[in-house]
Amino acid sequence: xxxxxxxxxxxxxxxxxxxxxxxxxxxxxxxxxxxxxxxxxxxxxxxxxxxxxxxxxxxxxxxxxxxxxxxxxxxxxxxxxxxxxxxxxxxxxxxxxxxxxxxxxxxxxxxxxxxxxxxxxxxxxxxxxxxxxxxxxxxxxxxxxxxxxxxxxxxxxxxxxxxxxxxxxxxxxxxxxxxxxxxxxxxxxxxxxxxxxxxxxxxxxxxxxxxxxxxxxxxxxxxxxxxxxxxxxxxxxxxxxxxxxxxxxxxxxxxxxxxxxxxxxxxxxxxxxxxxxxxxxxxxxxxxxxxxxxxxxxxxxxxxxxxxxxxxxxxxxxxxx
Amino acid sequence: xxxxxxxxxxxxxxxxxxxxxxxxxxxxxxxxxxxxxxxxxxxxxxxxxxxxxxxxxxxxxxxxxxxxxxxxxxxxxxxxxxxxxxxxxxxxxxxxxxxxxxxxxxxxxxxxxxxxxxxxxxxxxxxxxxxxxxxxxxxxxxxxxxxxxxxxxxxxxxxxxxxxxxxxxxxxxxxxxxxxxxxxxxxxxxxxxxxxxxxxxxxxxxxxxxxxxxxxxxxxxxxxxxxxxxxxxxxxxxxxxxxxxxxxxxxxxxxxxxxxxxxxxxxxxxxxxxxxxxxxxxxxxxxxxxxxxxxxxxxxxxxxxxxxxxxxxxxxxxxxx
Numbered sequence: 001x002x003x004x005x006x007x008x009x010x011x012x013x014x015x016x017x018x019x020x021x022x023x024x025x026x027x028x029x030x031x032x033x034x035x036x037x038x039x040x041x042x043x044x045x046x047x048x049x050x051x052x053x054x055x056x057x058x059x060x061x062x063x064x065x066x067x068x069x070x071x072x073x074x075x076x077x078x079x080x081x082x083x084x085x086x087x088x089x090x091x092x093x094x095x096x097x098x099x100x101x102x103x104x105x106x107x108x109x110x111x112x113x114x115x116x117x118x119x120x121x122x123x124x125x126x127x128x129x130x131x132x133x134x135x136x137x138x139x140x141x142x143x144x145x146x147x148x149x150x151x152x153x154x155x156x157x158x159x160x161x162x163x164x165x166x167x168x169x170x171x172x173x174x175x176x177x178x179x180x181x182x183x184x185x186x187x188x189x190x191x192x193x194x195x196x197x198x199x200x201x202x203x204x205x206x207x208x209x210x211x212x213x214x215x216x217x218x219x220x221x222x223x224x225x226x227x228x229x230x231x232x233x234x235x236x237x238x239x240x241x242x243x244x245x246x247x248x249x250x251x252x253x254x255x256x257x258x259x260x261x262x263x264x265x266x267x268x269x270x271x272x273x274x275x276x277x278x279x280x281x282x283x284x285x286x287x288x289x290x291x292x293x294x295x296x297x298x299x300x301x302x303x304x305x306x307x308x309x310x311x312x313x314x315x316x317x318x319x320x321x
Numbered sequence: 322x323x324x325x326x327x328x329x330x331x332x333x334x335x336x337x338x339x340x341x342x343x344x345x346x347x348x349x350x351x352x353x354x355x356x357x358x359x360x361x362x363x364x365x366x367x368x369x370x371x372x373x374x375x376x377x378x379x380x381x382x383x384x385x386x387x388x389x390x391x392x393x394x395x396x397x398x399x400x401x402x403x404x405x406x407x408x409x410x411x412x413x414x415x416x417x418x419x420x421x422x423x424x425x426x427x428x429x430x431x432x433x434x435x436x437x438x439x440x441x442x443x444x445x446x447x448x449x450x451x452x453x454x455x456x457x458x459x460x461x462x463x464x465x466x467x468x469x470x471x472x473x474x475x476x477x478x479x480x481x482x483x484x485x486x487x488x489x490x491x492x493x494x495x496x497x498x499x500x501x502x503x504x505x506x507x508x509x510x511x512x513x514x515x516x517x518x519x520x521x522x523x524x525x526x527x528x529x530x531x532x533x534x535x536x537x538x539x540x541x542x543x544x545x546x547x548x549x550x551x552x553x554x555x556x557x558x559x560x561x562x563x564x565x566x567x568x569x570x571x572x573x574x575x576x577x578x579x580x581x582x583x584x585x586x587x588x589x590x591x592x593x594x595x596x597x598x599x600x601x602x603x604x605x606x607x608x609x610x611x612x613x614x615x616x617x618x619x620x621x622x623x624x625x626x627x628x629x630x631x632x633x634x635x636x637x638x639x640x641x642x
Contacts, residue, residue: 156581
């Protein structure tokens, strides 16, 4: 019997599921709301129930499943199977996620951080093209990342490997970051960071812009508004996109100088801007990368969208002995 | 019979050798000049002869040796056993170093870049304390590095992994680097880089300094002069050491944010300055590192000195199947 892999992408609002074959093809996918009430004590039970219900719906036995992989929203000790912190879910510190998942699902389980799972997904089936040396950066509400070297995720000593969003790109007079530092990549390259750069540029320059009208009519502007304006050659928006390219290009070039990965994949909501973002980042990447790195490390926009997490989580199941 | 490991550290001037036991203890060490004449065609033959002569001197059979590991001065494709470029040795591109080493020594051989070998040495027996997640940076004539994640060297796709010296720390108006870029860590943290910072500070400030007298009496100043002056509270020298701490602390913190290693080890001639260097770097490291990284990644001065390379090269022999 061909076995299926279960990939689970656990978020603070929604939990995404997929059954995949061993070639990484998604056969079935669905999602449920994440119940964070009562310190999140129903989360794992709901996941186990949902997997069983889907099997029943598909008229498949439990034996069809090889195991369950999960991406969790916080730093993880993969070998111990614990998540150090998951504030959004209500769980207490050092929550024994892997053991609970195995008990409730009655399946072999393996967990990692959600950004790492997204990186594994892009490595396996996405813009990483199967390369064992791939870095992913996700530009969303925050900026996350996952680093794969020699085919393995770099977790580091306390699970903070891949904290690309907290690379310092503005060493002096940078904006405050949620992490407590200032000048992090997240303060300039997240969805809110890009908007902040635009507001700063409006205050510090006289460049004309359609964005000024939006702001003065008290509408909120989004990162998409800024990229759309830049595509129409709006001077101020172009300046902001160039600034973003400078900071992101610098951070990624310096990661490249350290790791020389085959691919650096840019994902998340901000990456939907596509070529206009990629072109600006590539320009600064070439400027700041060691010549061998500039010639051998490729930059690309992520290709799996919201499926990266469940695909990468399923990949983890393949690593179970 | 207890087997010995052979570690070889091949440099442009000198080739260092050691026989080690499998616990990484150096039993015998010696060196010979590197003969770069005739496009370096005698280098490997001389190495093989020197190993045999030492065995004879010690009255030991060839079977005593488990294999030979070598650190080579250039980027290496470890799996193919080739060194892409070794300009200092006269070798042509893509030189088949591993195969030649096996043929001439009649021993199993394995090669890696010299900076990576130094990192492996510090990981195994030095300031890395055996941690599988260790980064080494070597501040010498240039700035080199080696990155170990999950117990393996990060080579990247074209052997440029660990090019820490070419991390861009002065993105705008930086000094030119030998690599063709500007503003690399090497331009401010190598032995010559530190001297350059001091000369810049003399021209751009009126700070009093004993270094001004040295310069005006047309003596050359060295990085050691600068650190010695800083230890005597020389204002200008302290400013330079602080600048160095800023740039090196920034680069290492950003490596830490990416990899969260257990240890970052600082070696090379400039690191002999000791605590005054380490304290300044640590201050900026804490400022620029993600809080988990600041709390869990340690900085230390390298402890093996010139032996790091042969010890790391010998470690490679242990990885041979």
